[in-house]
Amino acid sequence: MKIMHIIAPVSFGGGESLLVNLINEKVIGIDESIVLLYKSEKFIFKLKEIRARYYVIKDKELGDNITKKDIIKDLFLLFYDVFKINKIIKNGQYKVLHLHGFSASIVGYIIKKINNSIKIIYTHHGIKQKSKFKIINNIQSKIYNSFDELTSVSQFSVDTLNKNFNLKKKFIKIHNCIAKDFFYDYKSFQKKKNNIYKFLYIARFIKSKNHLDIVLALKKLNDELSLNIEVVLAGNGPELKKIKAIVKEKELENNFVFLGSVNYSEIKDLINSCDYCIFPSIHEAFGLGAVECMSQGLPVLAYDIPIMNEIIKGNGILVCKNELAFGLKKIIEIEFKKSEIIDYTKQFSPSKIKEQYSLLYKGLI
Known part of the structure; x- marks a missing residue:
């Protein structure tokens, strides 16, 4: 079974740490790779340490001080790269996409529209609060509802997400993990x-x-x-x-x-x-x-x-x-x-x- 993770790394935080620890935990029959929507030297260093297969889409670092407004603005530029990512998925015969974080959820939603056979799991690594704009909440709910499984790293986060969004399939808890060392x-x-x-x-x-x-x-x-x-x-x-x-x-x-x-x-x-x-x-x-x-x-x-x-x-x-x-x-x-x-x-x-x-x-x- 071939799994493709997608993430927009900001630095080396909870989402990046989870990915390194999960991929380093080998399971027979599961072959995993990672698409980095942006470059992150810290993250790439850790991926090289565990000999993970990865693809970098944009040769640009987001940096620690990135805001959500900056991410949304940059997402419009990422739309042009969706077809490149989809080509990697098809050539590698990946059956499941595992999305991590806001940017990856947008990219995954578009990929699902052009490649309906792909199965998608989304993991939320933050605490999603309801927007004051109803249209944004509706859009976010539509994106989440297009995925096959929804997870978050704590019960508190799960309860917040399920309360704040109109979801057909609810988020479930799978905790974060720390390194096996x-x-x-x-x-x-x-x-x-x-x-x-x-x-x-x-x-x-x-x-x-x-x-x-x-x-x-x-x-x-x-x-x-x-x-x-x-x-x-x-x-x-x-x-x-x-x-x-x-x-x-x-x-x-x-x-x-x-x-x-x-x-x-x-x-x-x-x-x-x-x-x-x-x-x-x-x-x-x-x-x-x-x-x-x-x-x-x-x-x-x-x-x-x-x-x-x-x-x-x-x-x-x-x-x-x-x-x-x-x-x-x-x-x-x-x-x-x-x-x-x-x-x-x-x-x-x-x-x-x-x-x-x-x-x-x-x-x-």
Whole structure:
């Protein structure tokens, strides 16, 4: 069975990570390739690492700061490339298209119109909110209704999509997965030799990731208690300079470590150098970074939002937005079993998620 994935990679986020992990999880009888609507050096590097077959349609990178308006504008130029993509599909005798994200859904819809025999699965990687324009919602519903299967990476996202659109066939949940490397060669748990509690947050420095909330919470905690907390922040982004300045202003330099971008190959060791994961982001369809931390036995401190309730369960602490300082204190007081957190996270392994998609593929042929 030959499967063609289509994606418009922006950087190396949840959708790109899912694809790399799925394709790297080989299943007998399934042959997969990827069409990249745009070039992405980060994504291509990972695809080369796993020796994936891929095709790049446009020699142009979208970049991290791309807006939906930019994507829509550029889609008109992609219309001319639909026939090129359809030729690749026909020459390769692909039977199933697996679309990832908004741009791919538009391209897939047009391909379906000119190649009605093709079967299509669409996976949504974000949280789709209803547009204020009814005509846009109707168009989106029509596109979704033309596909054979609809999936999204969390139950929260599924419920939102099914509520916001008039769908004949409903979205179903298939969780995102993390790399198989996270599921072997576990580091042995070491008892603390000092009184420093290390929290880790791996995220781009953008407003929705709420790095400022961590700074303010730690300032409040330091004013009230004498807990020795160190927060390790990995990532880059437009808010980095501002956060560093506020940390200095609040005299918290001894409580924060700024690592900048970290190579993906180093993330597992970084996680194992810390005691807890802190994850105050509020706009997540899945929460990949939190799951990666849990895979190594780290409890997670996050905001009490639907997606965090869904993926964290009892493996951490969920707090309201103004209670992050309380959460930092509370999570240290609770004794979590590292082995139980690791076992729980195995449901997000590539083999488990690939099995679910494989059943969908086979059901279409």
